[in-house]
Structure formats: C-alpha cells, structure tokens
Amino acid sequence: MALLGIFLMVFLVVHLGINLCLLRDDGGLWFHEAAHFMGTNYVVKVFEVVLFAGFIFHILLGIILQIKNWISRPVRYRVGNKSTTPFLSKYMIYTGGIVLIFLVIHFMNFYFIKLGWVDSPVPLLQGGEPDFFETARWLFTQPFYSILYIVLMVVLAFHLNHAFGAAFQTLGLEHKTYTPFIQGFGTVYSIVIPLGYTIIPLYFLIFSLVS
Amino acid sequence: MKLKLKIWRQSDASSKGRFVKYKLDGISPNCSFLEMLDILNEQLIGQDEEPIAFDHDCREGICGMCSLYINGRPHGPDDAITTCQLHMRKFRDRDTIVIEPWRAKGFPVIKDLIIDRTAFDKIIQEGGYTSAHTGGAPDANSILIGKVEADLSMDAAACIGCGACVAACKNASAMLFVSAKVSQLALLPQGKVEAKERVKKMVAMMDELGFGNCTNTYACEAECPKEISRSNIARLNREFICAKVL
Numbered sequence: 001m002a003l004l005g006i007f008l009m010v011f012l013v014v015h016l017g018i019n020l021c022l023l024r025d026d027g028g029l030w031f032h033e034a035a036h037f038m039g040t041n042y043v044v045k046v047f048e049v050v051l052f053a054g055f056i057f058h059i060l061l062g063i064i065l066q067i068k069n070w071i072s073r074p075v076r077y078r079v080g081n082k083s084t085t086p087f088l089s090k091y092m093i094y095t096g097g098i099v100l101i102f103l104v105i106h107f108m109n110f111y112f113i114k115l116g117w118v119d120s121p122v123p124l125l126q127g128g129e130p131d132f133f134e135t136a137r138w139l140f141t142q143p144f145y146s147i148l149y150i151v152l153m154v155v156l157a158f159h160l161n162h163a164f165g166a167a168f169q170t171l172g173l174e175h176k177t178y179t180p181f182i183q184g185f186g187t188v189y190s191i192v193i194p195l196g197y198t199i200i201p202l203y204f205l206i207f208s209l210v211s
Numbered sequence: 212m213k214l215k216l217k218i219w220r221q222s223d224a225s226s227k228g229r230f231v232k233y234k235l236d237g238i239s240p241n242c243s244f245l246e247m248l249d250i251l252n253e254q255l256i257g258q259d260e261e262p263i264a265f266d267h268d269c270r271e272g273i274c275g276m277c278s279l280y281i282n283g284r285p286h287g288p289d290d291a292i293t294t295c296q297l298h299m300r301k302f303r304d305r306d307t308i309v310i311e312p313w314r315a316k317g318f319p320v321i322k323d324l325i326i327d328r329t330a331f332d333k334i335i336q337e338g339g340y341t342s343a344h345t346g347g348a349p350d351a352n353s354i355l356i357g358k359v360e361a362d363l364s365m366d367a368a369a370c371i372g373c374g375a376c377v378a379a380c381k382n383a384s385a386m387l388f389v390s391a392k393v394s395q396l397a398l399l400p401q402g403k404v405e406a407k408e409r410v411k412k413m414v415a416m417m418d419e420l421g422f423g424n425c426t427n428t429y430a431c432e433a434e435c436p437k438e439i440s441r442s443n444i445a446r447l448n449r450e451f452i453c454a455k456v457l
Contacts, residue, residue, distance in 0.1 A: 068424060069381070069423040072315060072422055073315055075314050077311055079282055089429070090428055166426070176442075
C-alpha cells in the first residue's frame, strides 16, 4: 500500500507538470509535445504498465484491508470513539473511494478515447490521434465539470494529507529529526499538488466566462 | 454526585448482551471509577441482583487488568491513566455514563464487562525466548548498552498489555502492543539474536488472532495509559520488512 502510494504520489507530480502545459497560449504545442512523448517513449510505456498495476493493487489492497479491519470488530461500540486522532486519518477509505470515482470519470474522458472505446467530443488531430488539448479545454469550459473536478481535487488533498506521512510510517521510515520535516513536506505536498490541478479548470472557466 | 449509568450486561460468552440503566446517588467526586462500580455492586447485591462483573487487580495503574470503554474512550475521559486511576471528579453531576467492554474479535466478552485477553499472551508466547545465559547474575557492565537505546527499550517495556490500544483503534489493531513488545527486545543486544524470527512470528500470530491492520490513525498512542509512542510501530514495520526481505 505505502510503496504503491508513494509511487502514485510521484506520478501526480509528473502528470501535473504536463497538465500545466495547458495554460500556455500556444495552441497546445507544448501539451501535444509532452503527450506525444509520454505516448511513444518506450521507458514511459513500461512505466505506464507499472502505473496501472500500481493503481489496481493500491485500490484492491485498500479495499481488502478495510474489509479485514471491519471484520476485526464484529460488535461496534454504542458510543463513537472520542480519542484524539488526526481527523482525516479515519476517512481514508471514503476519500479514496471518491478519488476512485474521479479516476473512472477521468479515464472515460481521456484514456478510453485513446483506446477507441469512447467517441471524442472534439475533432481528432490530423494523424487521427485524439486532441486532448481541445478535449481538456472543452471539458473545463463546462461549469459543472470544472466544479466537480475542483471538489474532487479537494477530496484528493484530504487523502494525500494523511497518506504522505502514513506511507513513511508504514515503511518504518521514522526518525526523531526527519519525521517532522516529512510531515511538514507532506502537508505542503497535499495542498500544492491539488491546488496546481485546480488552477487549470479555474483558468479555463474564468477565461470562458470573461470572453 | 447523581449519576445515570448505562452498562453492558452479558451473562456469558455465548449469550446476547444488552445495556441496562442504573441510577446512583451520593457518589463522592473523590471516589475512583472502580469504587463507584463497587458501590453500585453493593447496592445490586443488597437488592438480590447479580453484581456487574469487571476486571481489576492492583488498582494502582500497574497490572493492566482494568479495562472499560467509558463514554467513547478506553480508560475514560483522561489521558495516560488506567481506569483504576480515573476519578469521578472527571465527570459532572447528573452525567450519563455509558460503560462498554472493549470490542474486538481478538477480545471476546466473557461476562458483562470482562473480556478475554488471552490473545495477548499467545502473541507474547509466539515471540519465544532470548539467548541469555542462565546461572549467576552477570556483571552489570559485561554487556554495554547505550543510554539512548536503554531508555527507548525501557519506554517500550512500560507497556502493561491492557489492550487500550486495540480498544481505541478503529480497526481493532494490536500494532502498538506488538510493537512495544518487539521494540523492548530488538533494541537490546540480548534480544537481537532472535529478533528476525520473533517479529515475523509475533506479527503472524497477531494476524491469525483476528486483530485489524494499522492505518496510522494513532488513536492507540492517544489512549495508551503508559504513553507508548507510535515510533515503536515504525520500528516494528522496519524490523518486519528487514526480517522478510533481508
């Protein structure tokens, strides 16, 4: 769980880097360049398989662990637990479940178009490849989709906020000096990365409303 | 103090339990929580009713026998104490107090508020022995141990095995208990010889007995009467990964 989680958190940084290319006013030149590289490079293609496996195992392990944990307490307490714990830590399965819903929507909007399972909402590129720059622009100019995307990014932030420090604890990487830094970095990561993703729909939404 | 009590009553392990309401009057705020239950039991005996069964022994926070999940917290509304160290001044007059046994698959209810904590003994037994020589007491300085390691080991050894960590954890995980027992030996040279086998066997037994998995909510650390640190759980994870991989 923890190892896969860290791998997915690294992936989120790479994905954000490519997504931020959408903000450049170059007709999608940088974005297409990056997407083409990611789609054709053999090393990236190997990582793509690892990434899919990572997502699937992270989700499956999370569900299996949760079921085992529910079974571990067959009779529930009458009074809910009042112990002092980090608030978000208790709801990881729920925030994770919501992120999974987002993942399905995201796949339907992009990856399934690439696979030819879903029709593209915008015209294809000259080579017959899907135009994800225009697809993203089209999606983000729709208020419902943009607001849904932003809300889901907030939930992702909640998930990451606990996940970052917990991953290190689970791997036994705890140190009197370094752990406070890891916790602090985790908090910054969980705010900055989802905020970076949120800027993109906000930009397109505000731009479309103004124009 | 006037109090309303809602207490879990269950005649034996196989029968279905239920909450029973009681009223108490004239309780001193300086009375301990267990003394309050003693007073209630005297009243029940006087009324020819079955007294409430609950675990207790030393009544000075050492033995780890007392348990009780009181108003949503193991050992009640105070930090770093056992139930026997809890006093009625922590409650207000006319409060309603809900008292439940600790709930976990690994801790089945025997009667009323008494639970079977044999699972912890089984985990300890699975840990095995240390290769310390028998015979006369060794010289105090024959094995040198650093101050930091000695202190960390002693901190872990403070665990009294009460099970509050399991009771508090939303997953009924015994990770804090197991981590304390693994740490106290793994930190010392005497415990290092069998450290790899010990951690693997204790974790396997913990899983076999039906305790949940740690999801790092740290409720265990918050409720531990001996303030066992979560860093022991990280050490347990480290020891376990090294034992499995290396």
